[in-house]
Amino acid sequence: DAKTTQPNSMESNEEEPVHLPCNHSTISGTDYIHWYRQLPSQGPEYVIHGLTSNVNNRMASLAIAEDRKSSTLILHRATLRDAAVYYCILRDVNNNAGNMLTFGGGTRLMVKP
Amino acid sequence: DTAVSQTPKYLVTQMGNDKSIKCEQNLGHDTMYWYKQDSKKFLKIMFSYNNKELIINETVPNRFSPKSPDKAHLNLHINSLELGDSAVYFCASSQVAGPEQYFGPGTRLTVT
Numbered sequence: 040d041a042k043t044t045q046p047n048s049m050e051s052n053e054e055e056p057v058h059l060p061c062n063h064s065t066i067s068g069t070d071y072i073h074w075y076r077q078l079p080s081q082g083p084e085y086v087i088h089g090l091t092s093n094v095n096n097r098m099a100s101l102a103i104a105e106d107r108k109s110s111t112l113i114l115h116r117a118t119l120r121d122a123a124v125y126y127c128i129l130r131d132v133n134n135n136a137g138n139m140l141t142f143g144g145g146t147r148l149m150v151k152p
Numbered sequence: 153d154t155a156v157s158q159t160p161k162y163l164v165t166q167m168g169n170d171k172s173i174k175c176e177q178n179l180g181h182d183t184m185y186w187y188k189q190d191s192k193k194f195l196k197i198m199f200s201y202n203n204k205e206l207i208i209n210e211t212v213p214n215r216f217s218p219k220s221p222d223k224a225h226l227n228l229h230i231n232s233l234e235l236g237d238s239a240v241y242f243c244a245s246s247q248v249a250g251p252e253q254y255f256g257p258g259t260r261l262t263v264t
Contacts (some may be wrong), residue, residue, distance in 0.1 A: 135209030
């Protein structure tokens with residue numbers, strides 16, 4: 040699976056929107072973009088995924104650049120509970136035996152009250 | 153209802169021992185996984201298993217072996233434990249090739 044690059048950490052104020060960037064310049068046409076997050080002392084949790092179009096769900100929005108070389112996870116109103124490590128992961132659905140996820144370092148999001 | 157559960161939550165043992173971590177999912181998924189998160193917080197896939205095939209990450213020592221008594225369970229057996237095996241181990245499940253993996257709460261293994 041292709042590699043992603045994320046900032047090590049970001050800070051946000053509570054109740055403000057947060058934009059978490061991810062670069063994936065070597066993305067292939069069959070790579071889906073997945074986001075997971077890991078709250079302190081918990082297992083990772085699925086957030087959202089997309090291929091080309093922007094996606095929205097109850098947790099977040101995913102904005103994908105037109106050339107697909109970057110994407111942004113958007114939390115519309117950060118809460119203290121959103122403080123976590125956010126992982127951007129590429130999955131090639133055509134070439135991923137075992138459906139395995141390859142985690143990078145992620146972005147540690149800190150939310151200030 | 154807990155979707156993916158693991159037991160025990162904490163496991164402290166001595167070098168050279170053999171231990172097992174149990175994982176159960178009640179989601180009806182057909183694929184289960186084991187991940188390892190080391191002290192630097194890097195998460196690495198160890199195994200992916202469904203009833204048709206076992207995929208092993210090539211970096212996993214053969215002291216580690218997954219065993220699946222049925223579709224809802226994937227246990228992790230570790231032989232001859234070493235200090236470097238100390239980590240948090242996460243079990244996960246999904247539908248085969250499904251976009252969402254559901255993770256358990258983790259088992260913190262400490263080898264002394």
